[in-house]
Every structure is written in structure tokens, then in C-alpha cells.
Amino acid sequence: MERIVQLIEEDLNKLEGAIEELLTTKIPFIKEVVYHIVKSGGKRIRPVLLIHSARMCAADGDKHIPYAAIVEFIHTATLLHDDVVDNAETRRGSRTANEIWGNEPSVLVGDFLFSKSFDLMIENNNAKILRIMAKVTTGLAEGEILELLKTSDIGTTQEEYFEVISKKTAVLLSAACEIGAVLGRVDARKRAALRKYGYNVGMAFQLTDDILDYVSDDTVLGKHAGTDLKEGKVTLPLIQALKSATEKERNQVRKTLDGRHVTVRDFEKVRGIIRKYGGIEYTLEISRKYVEDAKQSLKSFPSSPHRDALLDFADYIVTRKT
Amino acid sequence: MERIVQLIEEDLNKLEGAIEELLTTKIPFIKEVVYHIVKSGGKRIRPVLLIHSARMCAADGDKHIPYAAIVEFIHTATLLHDDVVDNAETRRGSRTANEIWGNEPSVLVGDFLFSKSFDLMIENNNAKILRIMAKVTTGLAEGEILELLKTSDIGTTQEEYFEVISKKTAVLLSAACEIGAVLGRVDARKRAALRKYGYNVGMAFQLTDDILDYVSDDTVLGKHAGTDLKEGKVTLPLIQALKSATEKERNQVRKTLDGRHVTVRDFEKVRGIIRKYGGIEYTLEISRKYVEDAKQSLKSFPSSPHRDALLDFADYIVTRKT
Numbered sequence: 283m284e285r286i287v288q289l290i291e292e293d294l295n296k297l298e299g300a301i302e303e304l305l306t307t308k309i310p311f312i313k314e315v316v317y318h319i320v321k322s323g324g325k326r327i328r329p330v331l332l333i334h335s336a337r338m339c340a341a342d343g344d345k346h347i348p349y350a351a352i353v354e355f356i357h358t359a360t361l362l363h364d365d366v367v368d369n370a371e372t373r374r375g376s377r378t379a380n381e382i383w384g385n386e387p388s389v390l391v392g393d394f395l396f397s398k399s400f401d402l403m404i405e406n407n408n409a410k411i412l413r414i415m416a417k418v419t420t421g422l423a424e425g426e427i428l429e430l431l432k433t434s435d436i437g438t439t440q441e442e443y444f445e446v447i448s449k450k451t452a453v454l455l456s457a458a459c460e461i462g463a464v465l466g467r468v469d470a471r472k473r474a475a476l477r478k479y480g481y482n483v484g485m486a487f488q489l490t491d492d493i494l495d496y497v498s499d500d501t502v503l504g505k506h507a508g509t510d511l512k513e514g515k516v517t518l519p520l521i522q523a524l525k526s527a528t529e530k531e532r533n534q535v536r537k538t539l540d541g542r543h544v545t546v547r548d549f550e551k552v553r554g555i556i557r558k559y560g561g562i563e564y565t566l567e568i569s570r571k572y573v574e575d576a577k578q579s580l581k582s583f584p585s586s587p588h589r590d591a592l593l594d595f596a597d598y599i600v601t602r603k604t
Numbered sequence: 605m606e607r608i609v610q611l612i613e614e615d616l617n618k619l620e621g622a623i624e625e626l627l628t629t630k631i632p633f634i635k636e637v638v639y640h641i642v643k644s645g646g647k648r649i650r651p652v653l654l655i656h657s658a659r660m661c662a663a664d665g666d667k668h669i670p671y672a673a674i675v676e677f678i679h680t681a682t683l684l685h686d687d688v689v690d691n692a693e694t695r696r697g698s699r700t701a702n703e704i705w706g707n708e709p710s711v712l713v714g715d716f717l718f719s720k721s722f723d724l725m726i727e728n729n730n731a732k733i734l735r736i737m738a739k740v741t742t743g744l745a746e747g748e749i750l751e752l753l754k755t756s757d758i759g760t761t762q763e764e765y766f767e768v769i770s771k772k773t774a775v776l777l778s779a780a781c782e783i784g785a786v787l788g789r790v791d792a793r794k795r796a797a798l799r800k801y802g803y804n805v806g807m808a809f810q811l812t813d814d815i816l817d818y819v820s821d822d823t824v825l826g827k828h829a830g831t832d833l834k835e836g837k838v839t840l841p842l843i844q845a846l847k848s849a850t851e852k853e854r855n856q857v858r859k860t861l862d863g864r865h866v867t868v869r870d871f872e873k874v875r876g877i878i879r880k881y882g883g884i885e886y887t888l889e890i891s892r893k894y895v896e897d898a899k900q901s902l903k904s905f906p907s908s909p910h911r912d913a914l915l916d917f918a919d920y921i922v923t924r925k926t
Binding site: 392396422 | 630722742
């Protein structure tokens with residue numbers, strides 16, 4: 283990831299400036315809540331994708347900087363609301379905003395960030411980008427709602443899971459890349475290629491996240507392993523294992539998903555079931571396929587340091603440990 | 605209110621159709637939550653203002669109908685999130701969405717409605733209206749956050765109160781009227797006049813709401829009197845009374861605002877203090893002044909049934925019992 287970031291260091295510094303500059307409000311408390319989450323060591327994945335896409339498409343000037351800030355704002359808003367929905371206590375090793383200030387500010391500051399993003403998009407006045415983003419946030423909300431409806435549902439299908447991660451993760455990464463293409467004024471074919479790259483990278487990203495929740499330990503992940511299970515999220519490693527699990531094993535999983543407290547022992551039992559039926563390998567394989575498809579999409583672009591960075595990024599997605 | 609509504613009955617019927625038609629989603633649960641609140645007998649105040657404004661400005665066709673739906677969607681989204689923030693159990697005599705389904709769907713379906721509104725505005729593609737609305741939702745969030753920060757704060761000033769109600773209520777009503785003006789393509793002066801009308805009507809509306817919370821009884825209001833006090837909302841009737849209250853009375857108010865449960869006796873004591881210092885009359889007087897200013901703004905328009913309806917609406921605001 284370091285090399286990927288180095289190439290756009292100047293843009294990323296400008297992004298940090300833009301995040302502070304664009305977050306205009308007379309209410310200091312709003313900034314306090316936003317900075318708590320924005321400055322907590324997130325990887326700026328969406329801005330990184332947007333900036334490399336824009337640069338690869340030879341977008342000139344700094345027009346992409348505010349959009350990089352906007353996609354990070356939208357992502358931050360979803361994190362604030364997600365943590366309320368999941369009753370999450372920690373994120374990236376820090377206490378969540380809802381833990382510190384309660385649910386109310388998290389809901390309202392999330393709303394503020396969504397609105398501010400909308401406001402900034404209109405100010406920047408690019409009709410094509412507006413049309414891209416119009417569908418994205420609706421999709422995000424639908425993805426979160428679908429996920430909520432499937433909470434603790436042992437019958438969640440692979441198709442339902444893919445619909446959830448597509449909407450809650452892949453569409454925003456896809457939009458970030460497509461915005462870069464629009465700013466670089468490339469042709470429709472290249473624009474579609476970048477949209478596809480972002481989508482596939484987004485799918486691989488979420489699949490890997492869901493794997494890490496079962497294979498990493500706390501010190502590596504910076505968040506507790508087993509969080510998904512605790513929150514009743516039925517992800518692909520588990521869905522795959524459940525396809526072959528015995529009735530006794532299914533009952534164990536059901537009991538754990540329904541329970542209020544997941545003990546280390548419960549977690550280990552479920553992890554054992556996933557291991558037994560190859561749930562991790564299966565998910566990793568699909569994730570790798572998305573990465574290959576993503577890289578394939580970039581073939582229509584001539585070789586360049588930014589294209590290399592995007593290719594590296596796709597590989598990084600599935601090999602990362604955090 | 606009946607006469608005001610009758611004149612635009614056809615448009616309001618179309619609005620109900622548009623609400624259903626525009627709420628496109630493949631997830632039936634989203635519609636269930638939205639309809640629970642949208643179909644619970646709200647007065648459609650924002651659409652009514654928008655439609656009369658558009659018709660008074662001779663807007664032709666049905667272009668105003670989707671915008672009428674959009675302002676109602678935005679309002680509904682804020683209600684869903686407000687009820688989470690306020691831990692409200694009932695609204696308009698029905699159980700709130702958060703009471704029925706929990707906080708999570710209320711947060712996410714609210715997000716969906718905000719995003720859908722944004723999506724529909726972009727689809728309808730009117731740059732002037734987009735610019736109006738860009739600032740509105742950010743203001744809404746800021747107003748709610750300011751209100752939250754002032755919860756149970758006996759030191760809340762009149763200026764702070766006015767900032768809260770301006771942002772959380774008046775700006776959206778103002779925008780609804782201004783959208784009507786834009787659709788009718790009237791000149792800048794008339795557009796400003798309608799914006800001002802909506803703003804002043806919005807201020808009067810919230811002031812009256814805050815009065816009703818102290819003077820109405822349950823059967824009339826359809827929501828419990830004393831809700832604001834229970835939720836720690838320090839509104840103008842109370843702020844005015846506190847200006848002259850004795851130390852003992854201030855302590856009584858402070859104790860009630862800080863307490864977890866407000867008894868009928870607590871409420872009656874605070875209501876007694878408000879009555880003693882004329883908090884209701886003072887608020888009513890200011891509210892009436894806003895109504896007069898609102899009506900004044902309409903003088904630049906020639907007489908018409910729609911102008912009469914807007915004049916009536918301004919009067920209705922301060923005389924209504926619910």
C-alpha cells in the first residue's frame with residue numbers, strides 16, 4: 283500500500299487540507315465528531331482510487347480533490363450510522379462516536395455529512411458526476427437495510443450476500459473510479475472499464491474484510507476478530523460452510539447467532555465449522571477472481587505509473603492483513 | 605385548513621400517487637416503514653405550500669408534483685431520525701417506527717429517503733432548485749445538532765432558540781415556497797418574496813408548535829402535551845419565563861429538565877411558572893408578528909385564489925389547535 287500511496291502523496295496532502303476546508307460549519311462539535319472518525323487512521327481507500335483513476339485518465343488541475351473529500355465524507359457518514367446500527371463499541375482500535383457521545387450525535391452528524399456531500403457535489407456542478415452519485419447513496423442505504431433484514435438469518439443465501447456487499451461496498455468504490463474517468467474526459471469504453479474495475483475491487487475488498495473477521499487476531503486487525511458473528515452478520519465464509527454442515531453444526535451456528543453474548547468458545551466452534559468445510563478458501567478464491575477481473579479491466583489503458591498503482595491495489599486487496 | 609386544501613385537491617391526489625410511484629425500491633420493508641409514517645395523517649404542510657406557491661406563480665403542467673413528494677420525503681426522513689434522537693414512543697397518536705422496529709431501521713430508512721430525494725432532484729434536473737436544496741438539508745442537520753447540544757440547558761438564549769427553529773423548520777418551508785416560485789419562473793423579487801413568506805410561516809409554525817406543547821391537552825394535540833419538557837427541549841415559552849423567574853423557580857425547572865421522568869406534577873409546576881411570567885403570550889405575540897410579515901410578503905402578487913389560500917394558511921398557523 284505504501285508504494286501506491288507515495289505516488290499521489292501530494293494529492294493526498296491536498297485531500298487532508300480539503301477535508302478540513304470543506305467541512306464548513308459554525309458548530310465546533312460537528313467537526314469534533316467528524317475528525318474523531320476521519321482522523322482515526324482510515325486508509326482513504328475511496329479517495330486513493332479516485333485520485334489514481336483521475337490521474338491515469340490525465341485529469342488536470344485539482345478538480346478531483348473535492349470529489350476525493352466527498353467520497354470520504356460519504357464513507358464516514360455510513361460508518362457513523364453503521365456503528366449505531368451495529369451497536370459497535372470500537373472501530374480501528376478507538377472507541378466509536380456512539381460510545382463516546384451516544385447515538386444521537388452519530389445519527390445527526392452522519393446526516394450532516396451526507397447533506398454536506400450533496401451540497402459540495404452541487405457546488406462542483408458536474409452533471410455526469412451528479413448522476414453517478416445519485417444512485418450510489420440510495421444503493422448504500424438499501425445495502426445496509428438488506429443486511430439488517432438478514433441479521434442472524436442462517437438461511438441467508440449466497441445471492442443475498444452478494445447483493446448486500448455489492449450495494450453497501452462495491453458501488454461506492456466503483457463510483458470513485460468512475461468519477462476519476464469523468465474528470466479525465468475519457469471515452470465511454472474507458473469510463474465503463476474503470477467503473478467495472480472499481481466494482482470488482484470493491485467486491486474483493488468486502489470479501490477479504492469478511493475473511494479477515496475470521497482469520498485475523500485482534501492485534502493484527504485493529505478491530506476484534508469475530509465482530510461479524512457477534513453482530514449476527516452471516517458472511518460468505520459461514521454461508522459456504524453451512525451448505526455442507528451437519529444438523530448439529532447448524533444448530534451450533536444458529537445458537538451463536540441468536541445469542542446475546544458470543545464467547546471465545548462459541549467463536550472458536552463456529553470458526554472450526556468454517557475451517558472444516560473450507561469456507562475461507564472458497565471465499566478467498568472468489569475474491570481472487572474479482573481481483574483478476576478488476577485487473578483485466580485496466581488492459582484498455584496504456585501502461586503508466588497510475589495504472590500500475592491500480593493493478594497493485596487490486597493485488598493488495600486480497601493479500602492485506604488489516 | 606380544509607378550504608386551503610380543497611383548492612388543490614387534484615394536485616394533492618396526484619401527490620399521493622407520486623409518493624407511491626417515486627418510492628421505488630425492491631425492498632418491501634422500506635416501503636412498510638416509510639408508509640407507516642407517511643400515511644399516518646400528516647398534514648402535508650410542505651407540499652401544500654409548494655403547490656400553492658407554484659400555482660400562484662402560474663407554474664403549468666405537473667412539474668411541481670415530484671418536488672412536492674421530495675419535500676415530504678425529506679421531512680419524513682427527519683421525523684424518522686428525530687424520533688430516534690428523542691427516543692420518542694408515539695407520533696400523531698401512533699407508535700413511532702423506532703418503537704415498532706427498533707432504532708436501526710429508522711436510521712437506515714431515513715438515510716434511504718434522504719438519498720432518494722437527492723436522486724429524484726437530480727433526475728428532475730433543475731439547477732436552481734438543486735442549489736436551493738443543497739443548503740437546506742445541511743441546515744436541517746445543523747439545526748437538529750444545535751438543539752441536541754442545548755438539551756436540558758436552562759441557559760439557552762432566545763437567539764440560540766431562534767437559530768435552532770430557523771434551521772430545523774423554517775428553511776425547509778422556505779425552500780418549498782421558493783421551489784414553487786422557480787417552477788413558475790417569476791422574477792427575482794417575487795421569488796425572494798415567496799422565500800421570505802415560507803421562512804416567516806415556518807418560524808410561526810414552530811413557535812406555535814412549541815406553544816401547543818404547553819397549552820393543549822392530549823386529546824386535542826394527538827401527541828402528549830409536555831413532550832418538549834420531557835425531552836429536555838428548552839423552547840421560547842420557557843426561555844421567556846426564565847428571564848424573570850426566581851432562583852427557586854429556576855431550580856424547579858432545572859430539576860425537571862435534568863430528571864429522567866417528568867411527572868404530571870412536575871409539568872404542572874413548570875407550566876405554572878410559564879403562565880406566571882407570560883411565556884405563552886410572549887411567544888404567541890412573536891409568532892403573530894411572523895405571520896404578519898409572511899402575509900406582507902405576498903402583497904407583491906396580484907390577488908388570486910392561491911394567494912388567498914397562502915394568506916389563510918399564515919393565519920391558520922397561529923390559530924390551529926393541533
